Amino acid sequence: MTSNSRFIPTGSAAEAYAQVEVALNLLRLTYLQAIGRSGALRNTPAQAASHQCNEAFVVLCGIEGDRSQVAGSQQVDAYLSSIGFDPRLRNLLDWERGKDALNRGLQALRRMPEAPARILAELYSIKPGFHEVWLHDDYPDDVRENPDHPVGRILGVIRGRQSQVLNPSHAEFERLTDLGFFLRHAACALTEGPMVRRRTGVDSYFDILQAIGPERSFSFRRRKLEKGFHVLDTWQHLQGHNSETGLWDLIDTASAFVQSGPLL
Secondary structure (H helix, E strand, C coil): CCCCCCCCCCCCHHHHHHHHHHHHHHHHHHHHHHHHCCCCCCCCHHHHCCHHHHHHHHHHCCCCCCCHHHCCHHHHHHHHHHHCCCCCHHHHCCHHHHHHHHHHHHHHHHCCCCCHHHHHHHHHHHHHHHHHHHHCCCCCCCCCCCCCCHHHHHHHHHCCCCCCCCCCCHHHHHHHCCHHHHHHCCCHHHHCCCEEEECCCCCCHHHHHHHHCCCCCHHHHHHHHHHHEEEECHHHHHHHCCCHHHHHHHHHHHHHHHHHCCCC
């Protein structure tokens, strides 16, 4: 980072959302670097750009998992090795920068005067809403969350199934804006991507996703999203360039993507 980097203040909800956006892209980049530095994965990296590696991402970045087989340090190492990741990358890569930035954004949102329901709607549109609208073939029939749960209702509103977001209790709001819970929920938005950055003048992920609604056409959804967002489709790149060279080309492109936007 250079001394003239653009910094994101956290004095408003819009700025806090921007910080969340940048932090998620940093974590996506770090995950790609973890694939590149794992000898068992880097030759065929597309296998790791998968929801099947969601728990591996959670463990790599140091969020306590909820599965007993990855509870202890030796079990964690064995678990990561069984998937193909080098367990040392939990400490050798800078996961903390992205996590700290994300936590600052989430904590800032907790202090905002905006309605909690609106904050959660925007937050869960950033992750995983965008990922689902962009990548899922079976959209809008892909939601399995409880429609009586705040997150399930948000995803249902985006798809036109519900009319409004549920107003969460204070305890629910605190839980849903917790760093660990937010990263664990639908971690495929990080393992599969894409990397996303708003174009100038775009204020809300939620408003754009809701306007797309239950549209089934894959190409239509992507065209609409690309009008409002810069998108680097990491999953698609690795499907077409499933090699170590393809991976490092993607890492270079992803680094430039992060550098070209606001920096923390």
